[in-house]
Amino acid sequence: MKRVAHLTTVHPPSDTRILVKECKTLVEAGYSVSLVFAATSDYEMPKADTVGVELVRVERPRSRLGRIFRGVPRLLITAWRLKADVYHFHDPELIPAGLILRLSGAAVVYDVHEDYSEAFLYKEWLPRPVRRATAFLIGLLERLVSRFFSAIVVATPRIAQNFKHPLMGIVRNYPKLDEFLGVGTADYSERPPNVVYVGVLSEERSIYEMIDCMPLVAERYPNARLLLGGVYSAGTKQAELEKRPGWTYVDFLGWQSREQLIEQLKRSRIGLIVFHPAGNYREALSVKMFEYMAAGLPSVVSDFPINRDIANRHSEFGKLVEPRSPTALATSIVQLLDQVDKSVALGNAGRQMVETHFNWANEAAVLIQIYKTLTG
Numbered sequence: 001m002k003r004v005a006h007l008t009t010v011h012p013p014s015d016t017r018i019l020v021k022e023c024k025t026l027v028e029a030g031y032s033v034s035l036v037f038a039a040t041s042d043y044e045m046p047k048a049d050t051v052g053v054e055l056v057r058v059e060r061p062r063s064r065l066g067r068i069f070r071g072v073p074r075l076l077i078t079a080w081r082l083k084a085d086v087y088h089f090h091d092p093e094l095i096p097a098g099l100i101l102r103l104s105g106a107a108v109v110y111d112v113h114e115d116y117s118e119a120f121l122y123k124e125w126l127p128r129p130v131r132r133a134t135a136f137l138i139g140l141l142e143r144l145v146s147r148f149f150s151a152i153v154v155a156t157p158r159i160a161q162n163f164k165h166p167l168m169g170i171v172r173n174y175p176k177l178d179e180f181l182g183v184g185t186a187d188y189s190e191r192p193p194n195v196v197y198v199g200v201l202s203e204e205r206s207i208y209e210m211i212d213c214m215p216l217v218a219e220r221y222p223n224a225r226l227l228l229g230g231v232y233s234a235g236t237k238q239a240e241l242e243k244r245p246g247w248t249y250v251d252f253l254g255w256q257s258r259e260q261l262i263e264q265l266k267r268s269r270i271g272l273i274v275f276h277p278a279g280n281y282r283e284a285l286s287v288k289m290f291e292y293m294a295a296g297l298p299s300v301v302s303d304f305p306i307n308r309d310i311a312n313r314h315s316e317f318g319k320l321v322e323p324r325s326p327t328a329l330a331t332s333i334v335q336l337l338d339q340v341d342k343s344v345a346l347g348n349a350g351r352q353m354v355e356t357h358f359n360w361a362n363e364a365a366v367l368i369q370i371y372k373t374l375t376g
Contacts (some may be wrong), residue, residue, distance in 0.1 A: 202233035216330035229253035293350030
């Protein structure tokens, strides 16, 4: 049995793409899989028995510099001791570790979740004067060293344009249908007029607009609630959000497990995914949008070309809006709440699109083919 080790210093061990999708897919394909991750000692561990993955925790320093200069070497040593046949890493700060593991004779896969040369232009923790230089250096480093890795996995076709590698696969972050088997729309008309967003809470992801639109929605639907789950990005303060008038209509849920996410979708009528046109967001295939589709929910999404193209090529699945306008957001929400039959039809159309095109089973086949090429 070939042994695989997935490595991350940035993502939590419960990360859906890494643990639930990629690692579990490899286990089901007959590989022995370990996930080596960095986390503080008080971090809640996921239920490893549900996916059959060995979880190996490395102590994570609290500071970013400590994570890079102490956390990365710790993780590298731990990973090397596993003597894996394939190392699959998920963060650009692990590029040096990936090169060392490649020199040891193992196959190494670099999994690129986003266009980092764009993403670093909007990192709030970086001083603005150094963001552009950092973004350029990250992009240059990726292009120079990627050819030394055994394979490249990217999350979108847009990211694939940054690399030239003979063994590269686009493995999109589409949902697993089996997670949403119990979510249907049979009781849709009986649900309260809730709208839901679960994810990173930040300015670029329209946290202010989502909150500010709720008083306008409440003018027509006084019992409407915004089910808001997730974690705050650096620089986003809950205390500031609570001062906004729209917070009265917010149910703040905090971090949500996969099971809890499903429950929030079951008690909602509309899913929100309204990112600003910044960085990667204009070209991103948001997994949250496809999860709403899988749950049979119509969604309100940013009016980006990539989302418009999906609606034009397949089917209408919700409302496309200007994400920086609370008024436009409220108008779209009210229209979907008003038109229950149409909302159910939109939700069903989205579900069919996921069943046919936008599901993990199709992406898993790409991942497995890459591993077959690497391991024989």
